[in-house]
Amino acid sequence: MSNALLTAERPDFAAIAAWIPKGASVLDLGCGDGSLLRYLKETRAVRGYGVEISDLDIVSCIANGVNVIQNDLEAGLSDFEDNAFDFVILSQTLQATRHTEPLIQEMLRVGREGIVSFPNFGYWKSRLNVVLGNMPVSSELPYQWYDTPNVHLCTLNDFESFCRKYCVSVTARSVMTGGREVGLLPNLLGSTAVYRFQRGI
Amino acid sequence: MANSVGIVTAQCALFDTPLTFRSGAVLPRYELMYETYGTLNAEKSNAILICHALSGYHHVAGYYADEPKNIGWWDNMVGPGKPINTDNFFVIGLNNLGGCHGSTGPSSINPETGSPYGAGFPMVTVEDWVESQARLADRFGIQQFAAVIGGSLGGMQALQWSLAYPERVRHVLAIACAPRLTAQNIAFNDVARNAILTDPDFHGGDYYQHGVVPTRGLRLARMLGHITYLSDDAMADKFGRALRSEKFNYGYDVEFQIESYLRYQGDKFAAYFDANTYLLMTKALDYFDPSHDFGGDLNRGFARARADFLVISFTTDWRFSPQRSREIVRPLLHNRRNVSYAEITSTHGHDSFLMEHPHYFDVMRAYLAKVSQEVSA
Numbered sequence: 001m002s003n004a005l006l007t008a009e010r011p012d013f014a015a016i017a018a019w020i021p022k023g024a025s026v027l028d029l030g031c032g033d034g035s036l037l038r039y040l041k042e043t044r045a046v047r048g049y050g051v052e053i054s055d056l057d058i059v060s061c062i063a064n065g066v067n068v069i070q071n072d073l074e075a076g077l078s079d080f081e082d083n084a085f086d087f088v089i090l091s092q093t094l095q096a097t098r099h100t101e102p103l104i105q106e107m108l109r110v111g112r113e114g115i116v117s118f119p120n121f122g123y124w125k126s127r128l129n130v131v132l133g134n135m136p137v138s139s140e141l142p143y144q145w146y147d148t149p150n151v152h153l154c155t156l157n158d159f160e161s162f163c164r165k166y167c168v169s170v171t172a173r174s175v176m177t178g179g180r181e182v183g184l185l186p187n188l189l190g191s192t193a194v195y196r197f198q199r200g201i
Numbered sequence: 202m203a204n205s206v207g208i209v210t211a212q213c214a215l216f217d218t219p220l221t222f223r224s225g226a227v228l229p230r231y232e233l234m235y236e237t238y239g240t241l242n243a244e245k246s247n248a249i250l251i252c253h254a255l256s257g258y259h260h261v262a263g264y265y266a267d268e269p270k271n272i273g274w275w276d277n278m279v280g281p282g283k284p285i286n287t288d289n290f291f292v293i294g295l296n297n298l299g300g301c302h303g304s305t306g307p308s309s310i311n312p313e314t315g316s317p318y319g320a321g322f323p324m325v326t327v328e329d330w331v332e333s334q335a336r337l338a339d340r341f342g343i344q345q346f347a348a349v350i351g352g353s354l355g356g357m358q359a360l361q362w363s364l365a366y367p368e369r370v371r372h373v374l375a376i377a378c379a380p381r382l383t384a385q386n387i388a389f390n391d392v393a394r395n396a397i398l399t400d401p402d403f404h405g406g407d408y409y410q411h412g413v414v415p416t417r418g419l420r421l422a423r424m425l426g427h428i429t430y431l432s433d434d435a436m437a438d439k440f441g442r443a444l445r446s447e448k449f450n451y452g453y454d455v456e457f458q459i460e461s462y463l464r465y466q467g468d469k470f471a472a473y474f475d476a477n478t479y480l481l482m483t484k485a486l487d488y489f490d491p492s493h494d495f496g497g498d499l500n501r502g503f504a505r506a507r508a509d510f511l512v513i514s515f516t517t518d519w520r521f522s523p524q525r526s527r528e529i530v531r532p533l534l535h536n537r538r539n540v541s542y543a544e545i546t547s548t549h550g551h552d553s554f555l556m557e558h559p560h561y562f563d564v565m566r567a568y569l570a571k572v573s574q575e576v577s578a
Contacts, residue, residue: 079531
């Protein structure tokens with residue numbers, strides 16, 4: 001897939017890339033087929049590794065020419081040393097992690113900065129779905145309630161209060177819908193959130 | 202035969218520049234048996250070296266004109282259209298020094314004495330093997346291997362290539378391997394060696410002159426080894442508690458199918474393998490430790506490496522468990538090497554690395570396709 005097509009399909013990629021300086025070192029947790037890492041390699045010349053558990057994705061990562069370590073994120077990141085990376089990214093994976101809080105802490109042990117992107121459950125269409133009596137199904141949340149891997153869905157407000165509670169300091173935020181930046185009422189009008197954060201003081 | 206490299210011929214290379222072993226011993230001249238598959242390109246950039254494990258040798262793929270059933274030990278992996286694709290790569294397999302398949306080893310005649318080296322053959326290490334392999338590469342004019350690939354003890358040689366000759370290997374594929382053996386693993390090797398060393402027919406390693414072979418010891422060593430190469434589950438599936446006859450015989454003859462299988466494997470192996478070679482190979486396994494000169498610190502041990510790495514382990518391999526493979530991955534991450542790691546879900550234990558497994562083969566195929574693009578660009 002060309003980079004233009006890729007960023008159209010995954011608008012959070014461009015937002016993430018915008019924060020990453022050229023030549024940075026990056027760890028991408030739950031890296032899937034390695035598209036983001038490949039994109040960051042091509043556009044930001046990063047030195048990167050992915051962590052992924054799925055067999056199929058391991059093969060795709062290798063075919064995409066990105067480094068991938070097969071591992072279960074929930075088991076922690078013990079293969080990685082403290083401060084080994086400039087950035088640790090969790091792209092569209094946060095909502096599917098079981099041990100979310102320890103994982104965020106692990107991200108900030110292994111990396112100097114963290115970046116997460118996730119579907120905003122506070123997006124008005126999701127709220128409307130629930131008000132009308134159904135779990136939301138959309139391009140950001142493409143699963144039915146019975147087959148979803150998403151166990152920890154949250155809103156922008158939820159994530160920000162989580163960060164306050166666990167001493168995680170948010171340094172930047174990008175909220176978007178359909179690839180367009182949302183400025184007004186982001187927790188209501190944004191479908192995808194991307195946060196940049198570091199250890200709080 | 203589909204996707205076979207077809208009829209192959211073993212070659213012999215003679216080296217008369219003395220080789221000084223890590224132990225200090227010197228071998229004035231020696232021969233290495235090897236086979237090649239595929240075509241070396243004009244730039245000599247598409248060569249792959251395959252390093253064998255304990256009992257492997259130079260016959261990696263294809264078959265011999267006069268022995269059509271003698272198929273190479275990694276024929277499922279190496280051939281046209283196979284993961285190690287001989288349409289793209291020039292593949293070299295060799296029999297290591299100290300081996301018993303034609304390369305100079307304990308059963309070869311020592312020209313100085315006119316009788317077999319026997320116990321006099323130098324203790325050979327992984328480092329010494331890589332040194333001799335580099336001389337073989339020189340014969341072909343290969344400055345840099347596209348990849349050096351090996352499983353188990355062969356993986357250790359692939360790792361050693363990246364440390365001894367960082368500029369001469371682009372990619373290292375270490376499969377079902379470990380950076381160094383654990384105490385438990387050395388212990389298994391020592392029991393196997395003791396079986397051979399205490400066989401009355403061993404004669405201190407010079408059994409050739411006595412016209413005997415320490416078959417009992419070698420057989421026991423192989424039986425023990427074989428148990429550790431299989432997983433508990435694989436053994437349970439294949440044999441369970443099945444008996445050869447319907448009822449218990451209350452004696453020490455073969456009763457359970459597993460006993461029959463192990464004895465068969467032991468006999469088969471002892472009939473062709475040289476006991477001294479077995480001893481040497483297991484010691485080479487025990488000695489290998491890239492951190493030995495660095496106070497046990499693998500991070501420093503791997504600091505010289507410049508290659509990219511693919512590390513593969515198998516879930517039910519307990520002789521070289523996934524944990525041991527991660528001990529290879531960690532120092533590579535520390536040293537900022539390009540490395541990918543795949544943990545293959547397989548039921549076949551350590552032997553998995555020799556077996557056809559769709560995901561394992563997909564990983565190998567995908568990785569080597571990238572290597573091929575890289576070296577032909």
